[in-house]
Amino acid sequence: MTDALAFADVSAARGSNQIWSQGTFTIPSGSIVAVIGPNGSGKTTLLEMILGLTSAASGVLRVFGDPPQRGNERIGYVPQNYAAEVGEGIRCRDLVALGRTGTRWGLARRSSDDRARVDAALAAVAAQDVARRRLSRLSGGQQQRVAIAQALVGEPDMLLLDEPLANLDVRNQHEIVELLGQLRAQREVTILVVVHDLNPLLSILTGAIYLLDGHAHYGAIGDVVDSDLLTHLYDAPIKVVRTAQGDLFTRG
């Protein structure tokens, strides 16, 4: 099977400033991978490179074996601060539908197939009951579900989520994480999640890309959850405690 992502000595730059380099790793299809690193380390830039919105400063990046390309239908994307951007001008249902029909010219109405897929995407995130409401009127957790539904409606093979857990309370974080685990199990979709905190995701992660000291690394989750590495990554003493439920990080 083709790897979902293959990086070969990839580096990323913002303008003329290199933000990270020496990214060489492959991520198998069906992985759930966290993207972690301090603020400004280039996490969003990494997603933009996969989406074809920014090109790699050097090196070779392959997405399902192909060069990254804007408009890649195999990728569903949820940007950061999604709900604030969308505002209150549209119902959730119509917003989700745009994920499928928004690139089409002309006035043709949504087909019954379109509508069925919108229903299916809303059902997959358990957001059917808010479909007729405006995104801005929903709770943070519901907003994130609808955003994921929009990314899912094109039936992508990869989901890129930029800080989906930001501004959510512990319960809602847990629910979104559970949802991601289900999506991966049911749809065999590869998921990349930008997060600041690995803890809530530990139960589902298969690996992590960490942007550290200007380099991009990838490790299977067992290797990443390491006191020395995490201490270095966050520049704060961190201890890994293994429990029956999984690993827990604590401040050392």
Next chain:
Amino acid sequence: MTVHALLADVAYQPDWLDVLRSDFMRNAFLGGSLVAIASGLIGYFVVLRRDAFAAHALAHIGFPGATFAILVGISVTLGLTLFCLVGALAIGALGKRVSNREVSTGTILAFATSLGVLFASLASENTSTITSVLFGNLLAISNGQIRVFACFTLLLVVVLAVVGRPLLFASVDPQVAEARGVAVRGLGILFMLLLGLAVSMAVQVVGTLLLFALVVTPAATALALSARPAIVVALGTAIGLASVWMGLVVSAMFNLPPSFCIVSLASLVWVGTLAVTEVARRRRFGTVVTHGGHGHHHETSRLSV
């Protein structure tokens, strides 16, 4: 003139039906309706894109266009349209939906208005022409203007029918639209040009200073009532049409300026709608307001790294 005499002027006009049947009223209804349709179509996108201030600025850019036309002796419609389209390109080129575009847009607005003042003083035209640019002169719409309005409105309908859906995507959700391959920036500039066309028409109906109430207010009213794109466009157009028609009737009945009547009606409908939807919302959600789940901080042994 005493206040009493002034009030006598605005009294009920028994011959208002005859006034409504006159040729200039026919043109006023036609021209006003075309502008209401154009505004209803474009207004939803203006509100979605948070471009209301740009619409307002474009109207002010039309002002020097009109006074320049008077100065050099070309048609006012032509001058208005040219300036609005060039202004639209300039604002569009400033970038997509940059939130701090306000300062640059405001500066262009002020500069344009000052140019208008300069051209007006050079043209030594009587002030009634200036007044009609600032406040609109629906009762003096010519057959030629109607033809231009019809072409512009048709163009707007056709272009929006083709680009409507990607434009909607790019308007509500520019980042995802960009990633999905929609030409967000190009659509933004195209949208500004369409807005320039609509504004150049609306200026001739309600004037530079009152344009907001015809281009933005009906769409905002519709958006308070519905969030289904097609319904919002239809409702916004209907509210605009009703404001124009009823405004003209009231203006004929009581000898009031049509701009005043149209804008007042559109504003009243807006205020009324906001009040009603707010009350309805409070009734529906009033009991669960305290249930919000935000701001809880649980002290746990976990470290948020």
